[in-house]
Each structure stands twice: as C-alpha cells, then as structure tokens.
Amino acid sequence: MVAGNGDLRALVEEAGLTRREIARWVNVVAERRGQHLGCTHTSVARWLDGAQPRWPIPDLLAEVLGRKLGYELTVSDLGLRDRRPPAADPFDGLSVARTVSDIRRAVVELTGRDMNRRNFLLGSTFGAAAFSSPALFWSTASGAEPEPVQHTGSDRVREADVERIRQTVAMFRKLDRAQGGADLRDTVVNHLNKIAADKLTGSYGEDVGRGLFRAVAELTELAGWLSFDSGRHALAQRYHIQALRLAQAADDRAYGAYVMANMACQAVYLGHGWEAVQLARAAQQGARGSLSHRARALVLAMEARGHAAMHNERACSEALRAAERSLEASDGDDDPGWCQYFDKAELAHEFAHCHRDLGMPHATQRHAHEAIGIRADGYTRRCAQDTTFMAAAHLVERELDQACAKADEALDIASRLNSSQCNDFLRAFRTQLKPYAGERVVREFSERAEELYAGMAV
Template sequence: METFGDAVRRLSGSESLRSVARRAHLDAAHLSRIVRGIRPPTHLYASALDEAFGTDELVAMIGGSSVGEWTIDGEAWRRRDSEGLAAMLLAETPSAGNALRLAHEWLIADPPQVYEVRAGRRIGQSTVERVIERVQQLRLLDDHLGGTGTYQVVTAELVATAGLLRDASYTEAIGQRLLVAIAELCQLAGWVASDAGQHADAQRLYLTGVRAAHAGGDAPGAANNLSSLSYQVANIGDPRDAVILARSAVRGAGRAATATTRALLLDRLSWAHARAREAGQAERSLDAADGAYSDRKAADDPPWTYWLSLEEVEIMAGRVWTELRRPLRAVPILERATAGYDDSAARETSLYLTWLAESLLQAGEIERSAETASRALGLSLRAGSVRADGRVQTLRRLLGEYRGTPAADDFEEEYRVAMESNDEGPE
C-alpha cells in the first residue's frame, strides 16, 4: 500500500524534496521527516503539497480536507470550550487609545450584552442580532477612524460579548450564532489592532476568531480571520508563511464562500505572492479574484464584505504590480482607482496614494511622486493609523534616494516640519 511519503516521491518525480519544499513554501527538513515516516503528515503540509503538484490526492490520503486544520481537538464544542475561549479573549488588557468623540460616546454606556448577563436571562435570537448589528456599526466607525481611534472601542465590545458567551444561558443554536458574532468581532479587533501597530495582539485575535468561527459552523468567517492574519504576516513577517496562510484560507472557505468572499481571499493571496516575489502566481490570483468578483451577488454576501468594491479590487492589483516593480501596469490602475476616493476617508486615501507615489517613482516621475506623497502625508497626520504612518516613512526613504532634486528636497522639508508639529510623529 502506498504511503504518504511514497506518494510525495512519486509526484515529485526527479525534483528534489528541497526544491518541492521551496515551491510549496514548506520547511524542507520537516518535509523530509514526513516523507521518511518519522513525523505524521498534517493537513497543512498535504494541502500545500497538493497545491504545488496540482492534485487533491495527498489531502485525501490523510482523510479529509484542508478544513480539518480547524477542528477543535476532534470533539464537539462544550461549555468549557466557551469558558476557555472567553479566557483567551480576556487574557490581555487593551491599552488606552486616543479615540475621538464618537468612539468615546460608544463607551459611555454598557453594551446590551452586559445587561443580559446581569439580568440572568436566557438570551435569544434578538440579543444575538443586536450584537451583530453593533459589529457592523463598529466596522463603519473604523472606516472613519484609524486603528488607534477604534482599538479600545472594539476590544471592549469583544470582552463584553465574550462575557455573554461565558456567563449567559442559551440554546445550542444561539450559542453557535454567538460564536459567529465573536469571530466577526475578533477579525475586526485584529484588524484595528494591526492598524494600531499591536501585531502580537492582532495575531492572537485572528487565531481566536478562526477557532470561534469554526465552532459556529462559519467556514468563510474562519477564512476571513486566517487571510487577515496572512495579510499582516505578508507585511511584517515571512511572505512564504503568508502564502501558506492565504492558501489555507481559500481552501478552507471552500464552496461555502460567496463570489465576493472568494474575491477577497484571492486578493489577499495575490498580495502574499507579490511580497514573496512570485509574479506568476500573484497574477493568476489577481485574475481569479477579478473573475470571482464579476460573479458576485451582493444579496448572498456576509456583511463583512461590504467594503470590497471594484475600486478596491483594482487598488489591490495596482499595489501588487507596484510591489513587483511594474509601474507601467501599476500607475494607470492606481490613478484611476484613487480618483474615486476623497479626503474624508483619510486612512484609505493616504495608504492608496502612497502606492501611487511609489509606482510613479519607479517610473521615474519624481515630481509627480513627491506631489502625491505630500498629499498622502497630510492625510496620514489625521488618519490615526500606524500602517499609514509607516507607508509615508517608506516614501520618505525612497524619495531620499533622489535628494538634490527640488521635488524630493521639498518633500523632505515638508515631512520634517510636519513631524515637528505632531507629537506622535517619528523624526
């Protein structure tokens, strides 16, 4: 009977295991131990190898699909699991943010979750629906405030909802819906934590969200958390790890994903490939994302895909081509897409303009790049986003290579003056 290792050798043909591992973004030493039977194969390795070989047989050999990575100790979800999940969420106290008036108003009164627990009532669908509505309101709040302005607000909501999961009384069906709501809150909290520069906290929140979504039977929600983690890893960690996470998210969502959800997951996969300098795979993922988005039916989509528009899909394409240093492709896309954004969305507009400025610089358009960078700088000062600040600093470094040209020197002076007047800005 053919073993897992035998199948890998057969599919590899004359290609070395080291080459296979590099192509599948896996650890070569660990893969060798699996092939020799020293270590058991995991769904993650089988899925990555299937992707590299263009088959589905390795995952099938170990029994199941890539979704198996999201099982919860192979057992049903129990009350003590809820208690453990709540403990994970409460493990770290959020740091105080510099939230604006709207964010402070959100925190003035206890959320309805707290009242339900205090009253000792058995909660029902209406309570869960209120929680879900509040999650969507928080998403919209985050559209207008950066991560430093929403971090405390979102994490406080998450703590209150975790308390509801832990202490309230509810049916199994309501418990599953509550877990799905917590998974959505975890993804949002992870997103704003990452935007505020709290990367370790974001990773914990995303992974907890994967666990909660899977327990609630929401594979696309688990995939959204996992691909969000991939996006963070691609930006601050090893892009090869990001590719594995993003691939797992696409596979894990499976047929339960709507076309819009699939487009979102594929966009993040394309970004991971671009950061890993895999141009061909990045382009294929972009094409697949475009195709999925063209098939979308908004009525079927989960609420967390509301922000994915045609402009956002195009901007990701422009960012990918900028990352791959192909400005002739990037500049027209980014110019067209950013034209639809105004200064009211300070964080997004600032971030997207930095990519346009970088692609213009790659094309040798120093003056236009500096002009675009200047606008991005002005917006970043009020965006409350560590990501936006970091991108402007990257532009400063890139334009610094052209010191001695009037445009680059003017931007450097503008940057210095802005930082001197901004208490939170780096010098």
C-alpha cells in the same frame, strides 16, 4: 533597645539557631533547589540588623525557621519584603482552544490581559509559524457534526442581543475605514471583553448560540485587525487565532476563511509571502464551497499579495485574474455583510498593491488611480495608501516633482487618520527619498512631513 529586624531576631531566638547554623541551612535548602548562594554568618548578621536580603533568601529563611519551629512562616512574618518575581503567565493566546468552553475562557482572558496591562505583549514579536496549528485545526476538522454550543448561565441571551453585536461591529468597521484603527482599538477590546464575559457565559440554545459565536467571532477579528493597524502585531495574531476558533464553533466556514485571509494579509505585510499564500489556499480549501463569489475574490486577492511579495509575477497574475472573474460573477444577493466592502475599487487597490511589490510602477499608478476614482466616500485609509503607492511609483521612475506632489496628497489624507499601516507606507517612501535629499523639492516635502508629523514616528 536593639535596632534592626525585631521580628527576625525573635524568630531566630525562638528557633535556638546560631548565625552560622542559619547561614549553613539556607545554603543547604538553596542547593536542593539548584541554587548556589554562599551565605555566611556575616550575611545573617546584616539581615538581623535590618538589611533586606535578595530574593530568594527571604523564602529560604522562612522555610528554614519554619521547619525548626514546627509551623509555617511567611516572608512577612520575618519582617522582610516579599520580592518574589511574578509567576509566569501560562496563557499565551496562541494555542487552539480544544473545546467550546475553552474558547469562551480564552477570549475573556485575552481581552482582560489586553485591557489591564498597558504594555501587554508590546515586546513580543509576530511569528508566522504560529498560524499553522490553528489553520490546520480549522481546515481539517471533519465538520460532520457541529460542536454543541448551548450554555446555561445567569442571563438569557436572545436573538436581539446577537443582532446588536452585529450592528455594533458594522458601525466599528465603518469608523475604522474612515479614521484608522489606533484610536478605536481600546474601545473595541473593552466592548469585546464585556460581550465575552456577559453573553458567551449566558444562557442560550443551539441556534442563538451559533449566531452569538459568529457575531463574537466578527468582533474578535475586528479587535485583531485594529491591533494590526495599531502596529500591535503579536496581539493581533492572537485575536485572529481566537476569531478563527470562534468561527469554527459557530460552524461558519465562510467566515473562518475570511479570518484566514486576514491572517494572510498580516503575514504578507510583515514579509512572510510564502506563509500568506498557504493561508489563503487553506482558506479556500477549508471553506468547502461555502464562499460567495465576492468572498472568494477577497481570499484570492490575499493569495495574490503573497505571490507578489515573493516576486512570482505569473502566480500573482493568475490569482488576481481569478479574483477579478469571481467578483464579476457576484450579484451581491448571497454576500454576508463582512465581505460587502470588497468591490471593484477594493480589487483595483489589490492590483496596485501587488504591482507595487512586483516593482511595476506604471501598472501600480494605473490601478491606484482607478481605485481612487471609483471608491466610495468613507474609505480614507485606502485612499491614503493608494496615493502613497502612486508617489512611490513616480519615485521609481525618478519623477521627483510628481512623487513629492502625490506624497503631499497622501500626507494630507493620512493626517486625518491614526493608522500604523499608512504611517509605515509613508515611512518607507521617505526612506526611498534619502538618495535625493539634496534636491529642493525633496527638502521642501521633508520639511512639510516633519512639521505635520512632529512627535510621530513616520
């Protein structure tokens, strides 16, 4: 009995090729593909004896023997394992969907990859420039005639279905503000995938369809926001881009401006102040007067953040004051649900955030204290952030006791959350504490933080 690869031996014998001839033809085919292998008759002997050749040699062997024998062979026909590398995935999620049909497919593909690949895009980085093309496409669209969105599918979609999506989004947003996005993200992505696959591909006319696209835009943006709060920035960026395109298909320029504002928020968070300003300004221009006073205040606040990140105090102050005037002019009657959270407490938080980035500790403390004092219940993440801002402001003033006391409060609040944003702010504060590591109050705080966040990267 002959040991080794019996399938390969039988095919070589049938082809009538010597070992030297097989090696020569494998090298020839490889050269045609732009590869140099240097196979020899000794290499072929090892394969016949049962050795598994490296890729792409199995594929080359199948081609060489198949041509000689006159019929197609697969790698498995040769008794070899198919170890070809996975094909590159052409879907990147950053491209703008050109048609309504394309955006339907894009949302299903993005959520499907996110659900089925645990580490999908985990090693990818955020690129602020990737927002430019979607933002330009959205802001320069003529808008004279809305895109037709009606569709014929298996199941009829009704207004009640759309309303359920809106209610679900409102529920998820409330949970996000109270407990952070990391624990909620996968649930929302799974729900979005089902909605996109079942509802967007169902049957509906223009009116229901436009409402459906608007509701799915909100759900998609929420998936982006939760990915952002989970530290998955490359993934968040892709959800934001798809949400913007869905808002455009829905002919809802105001909501598109809100998505752009959240793009700006993510950009400035990752250190791209100039890009954040441009996104916020494009949001205001592209909205074409469709923003309510409250929604405009929200977008202006994101512009202010961008100016603060660039240490442009004058431009930041102008944007903040404009946001303040716009919020004061709001009566709430014309506000869509997605911006109703932006109240005086939220604006005070934005003032604190900006003054922190401008290096103005007294103003930071004043505005953060105001935000905490007037904020309604249920905004746990914001309370944690504002308390951390106050701690950092005390530290700038070298008030170690007050800084560590506030940081203790922030730790206690953040322990009720799973939020990458809160963890990042606390991590930054602990880094700033390092020059004072020898002080007793700092050692005690650091010990409490280590104990509380044991096993967490904070």
